[in-house]
Amino acid sequence: PGLKVPVPCRYDEHSPDIELNRLLRAALRTATRTGDLSPHWRYRLRLQLAEFEGVTDTHSDPSWVDSWTPQPMERHYESSVRLASLILAGTSISSRFGEQPAHSFLLDMNTLFERYVTRRLQDASPDITVEAQPKSKLDETGKVDINPDIVFHQDGSPVAVADTKYKLLNAGKGEPSDYYQALAYATAYGLNEAWLIYARTPGEEPAGTIRVRNSPVTIRTVGLDLNVPIAQLDQQITALAELISDKPEPTEAPAGQLVGAES
Template sequence: MSVVDLVEHAPAVSRSLSDAAGRALAAARIVEAAPDPYLPGHWVLKAGSKVGAVAVHVPGEEEPVTLRITPKVPIARLFFLLGYSLDPRGWRDGQVDVAEHLEVLPALAHAYERQVERAIGKGLLQGYWAMEDSALVVRGRIREAEQVRRRYGAALPVEITYDEFTTDIAENRLLRAATDRMLRLPGVPRGVRTRMLHQRARLAGITPLVRGQRLPEWRPSRLNSRYQPALHLAQAILEGASVEHLPGGLRIDGFLFEMNKLFEDFVCVALREAMLPYGGRGVLQAKDVHLDEDRRVRMRPDFVWYGQRGRPRVVADAKYKAGKADGYPDADLYQMFAYCTALGLAEGHLVYAKGNTPHAGHHVRETGTVLHQHALDLDRPPDELLAEMGALAQGMIRTAHV
């Protein structure tokens, strides 16, 4: 099996690849890929912000090409960012068990299997699930529209719907789907795979999800509290799973984290949580923001904090990307200035993953607007990182004049 190892946002490297595999990677936009002009049979590959592992299945080749992309941040830190974004109260301590694994997929498989064991180790959760059936006796409620459409006025059988107390509920369906998905991915360690097969056997009676079907919805409650960490990871696995069928029978199968989104989610959730004591409300991906009076040009800031009277007081955008050699990208400043203008704010905040300076402030000429650029060090321990986010939120509130 051919394995290609890359590092997130590292310099481009030349690797031996078939033309079909190279074209597949280029078409899928997982990495930047182009034929090496100096070495026939080689492709120049450069990883961007996607991390994880994928297998490229090329027709006519016996073994797939496995591409592994390692993040720049430590694996444990990546899973802290993920866990906190999904459930800030349940994951606040950052203790996500990834064992000794140094790659994304093995660590994810280990963490997920441990959470599933904690969820279902003492038995599957039961609950009520809406069932639809054709029966000779009435149970529950008659589906009148279906009765007319299917039976054309006949009295029997009756189309009914009823609630059944069962283990075949949304929570267990999600766990089965994510477990099935992990077992098909390349690079799951043998020991983890063995334990996961044991978990899969416990879920054997649960209805599998149909590919392309919407994920079943579940709501946090006291009854499913032990399931919640596993369910959050299951949703991340199912949403981050990548299966693409490309022209010519090519298939790419794997799992990828988009670090841009992961960093954005963490920053916005952390700001929202840190601002809770100040009242108001924090909105992620604010939708009701427009640049023009006619409300035709829609804008979507990553985070807006509205004060107690419902007026916007703080706007922030998270930017996970490399800065310039001497500072931050100018385009980000133009974007933030537009947000401040549309929201009527005198200050705006850009939050970066690291950077060349811890803080930079720009006073826009003739307007009085100040654009702040902050840098977070993701290599810091979780407690220190959350403390830094708390101080950042406090500074934003203090300068918002509320």
């Protein structure tokens, strides 16, 4: 009686020094060094940084975030981790020899435009599955890879394919190479229709429709006016989703709305 008997047990020892926290700490430290940061936000960032005591201070490589799938215990981290990844990816030069970070903020607008349009199309298309960056093959033997930006599926079958282009239309037309690319995607997926989604400026000549010779494929080009409030941009993308879903839409659009007309 009174003798303590050791009881075997198994446990996990948790530490704050994990990859997610190292990424967040690195992003906070980077943000505090921004030159024109107001005293209020510098103070807020330093308060947050103090919460990461015990986390290794290192310049974290954010490239792994693109393929990261949060576990159930990490889901509340997701928006913070992806924002931290953007901060770190935009404040260093990735194509370089050496390890010295550069203080700037750069965004790949091609990627940002593509992801924004894709996400908003997903939100605006409840009856269609909008797949981002699917991998497929151009040829029957599977030797040539293709990677369209967006493929639309209905009842498990592809119904449309689209590519986003963060560049301006030229007198209502896209670049020839963009049309070749869209034609290849439509042909490989067995579709009669492909979409090219461009940026445009106010007053830009309406985009048009190209019907390919000796082919059933029609390539539709549309322009999104980016010089408008975000709510109006979302309205343009909703209109585009309706066009792709074959819902009736006018071929002419007022200023600040989606442009996509027959040529």
